[in-house]
Amino acid sequence: MTPIRIGIVGYGYWGPKLVRSFGQVAEFEVAGVADLRPERLAQAELDLPSSTTTADFEQLLDDASIEAIAIATPISTHADLAKRALEAGKHVWLEKPMAHSVEACEELVQLAKQNDRVLLVDHTFLYTGAVEKMHELVSSGQLGELYYFDSVRVNLGLFQHDYNVVWDLAPHDLSIMLHLVDDRPVQVQAMGAAPLQTGTKLESVAYVTIRFASGMIGHCHVNWLAPTKIRMTQVAGTKKMLVWDDVEPDTKVKVYDSGVDVASTPESKYDAMVQYRTGDMWAPQLDKTEALRKEAQHFFDCVRNGEAPRSGGELGRDVVALLEAAQQSIDSGGLPIDLVDDGQVLEPHSTQGLAAPTLHSGAA
Numbered sequence: 001m002t003p004i005r006i007g008i009v010g011y012g013y014w015g016p017k018l019v020r021s022f023g024q025v026a027e028f029e030v031a032g033v034a035d036l037r038p039e040r041l042a043q044a045e046l047d048l049p050s051s052t053t054t055a056d057f058e059q060l061l062d063d064a065s066i067e068a069i070a071i072a073t074p075i076s077t078h079a080d081l082a083k084r085a086l087e088a089g090k091h092v093w094l095e096k097p098m099a100h101s102v103e104a105c106e107e108l109v110q111l112a113k114q115n116d117r118v119l120l121v122d123h124t125f126l127y128t129g130a131v132e133k134m135h136e137l138v139s140s141g142q143l144g145e146l147y148y149f150d151s152v153r154v155n156l157g158l159f160q161h162d163y164n165v166v167w168d169l170a171p172h173d174l175s176i177m178l179h180l181v182d183d184r185p186v187q188v189q190a191m192g193a194a195p196l197q198t199g200t201k202l203e204s205v206a207y208v209t210i211r212f213a214s215g216m217i218g219h220c221h222v223n224w225l226a227p228t229k230i231r232m233t234q235v236a237g238t239k240k241m242l243v244w245d246d247v248e249p250d251t252k253v254k255v256y257d258s259g260v261d262v263a264s265t266p267e268s269k270y271d272a273m274v275q276y277r278t279g280d281m282w283a284p285q286l287d288k289t290e291a292l293r294k295e296a297q298h299f300f301d302c303v304r305n306g307e308a309p310r311s312g313g314e315l316g317r318d319v320v321a322l323l324e325a326a327q328q329s330i331d332s333g334g335l336p337i338d339l340v341d342d343g344q345v346l347e348p349h350s351t352q353g354l355a356a357p358t359l360h361s362g363a364a
Helices: 015-023 038-047 057-062 075-087 102-114 129-139 165-180 291-305 313-331
Strands: 004-009 028-034 052-054 068-071 091-095 119-122 146-156 185-193 205-212 217-223 225-237 241-245 253-264 272-282 337-341 346-349
Touching: 004 015, 004 057, 004 291, 015 028, 015 038, 015 291, 028 057, 038 052, 052 057, 057 075, 068 075, 075 091, 075 102, 091 102, 091 291, 102 119, 102 313, 102 346, 119 291, 119 313, 129 165, 129 225, 129 241, 129 253, 146 165, 165 185, 165 205, 165 217, 165 225, 165 313, 185 313, 205 313, 313 337, 313 346
Parallel strands: 004 028, 004 068, 028 052, 068 091, 091 119, 146 217
Antiparallel strands: 146 225, 185 205, 185 337, 205 217, 225 241, 241 253, 253 272, 337 346
């Protein structure tokens, strides 16, 4: 099968990782790299001596032999670069978060459909063995009906200068939550704090709560000011519970046959007897293939074989809807923000007369 020639836009932190991952998949050929910074282009020339390096993104778009574009640039540029690539007939791999607003995301989703192009949003964790196993356990019904999704993603740094901790860290957990939970989010409430005076009011600590139509609750705690690195998710259901500790080197996912059974007493249906169930714990074997490499192979299968992206534009758009609503809630002092669903697109909707949420300076 003919390899896909792909161009990489942005050669900062994530761009070289994309080059390495696409280079590990025989079906891809990295044809060019675009970046505005001379020092990054110089590094790209050393890493890829046979590829085109340019400061002009249009040069990659004008090359008819390049079928796909991978975009790893600041959030504020995502929508414009992805739009231009789709309009040029390229398949698009887009770093998360997908864009700065639901409206911009939806425009990209529709452009991809109109031009029959693949739009994959790089929510890499969905391709890890841990999340794949969690999805298998949840979708097969082994956990039963879900009670809650609770995640903690904290560490000391890395501080960003153009967007806050919610837009930086929460997309990981929100994308995982939406991937696992077959339910509709209906409301978001968030609180955040910016204890450091760095010249811009960027929240470095935040708590985001999502309510679902079924009554299930999701919660994400994100923090740049924690003394330890924690990457932990707990999912509880009526039958079983699971814990994913991504810092754990070996048994990252553990499944517990634990829970609470509630039964009415014979004397009165209003009196409930609570019985605790503590059964066995087991740690399933996980696929240890590198997630980014697996995602690159999946992108190829989507382009060549017509598979639907696991992390397509619709998922990326819904993650941004939750981010927008969380930011609006933070900006309003913690007011709950309803999510309006017209059957296709989730959109934040405040009943308090608040302005639409925006990213902080430099990221919009």
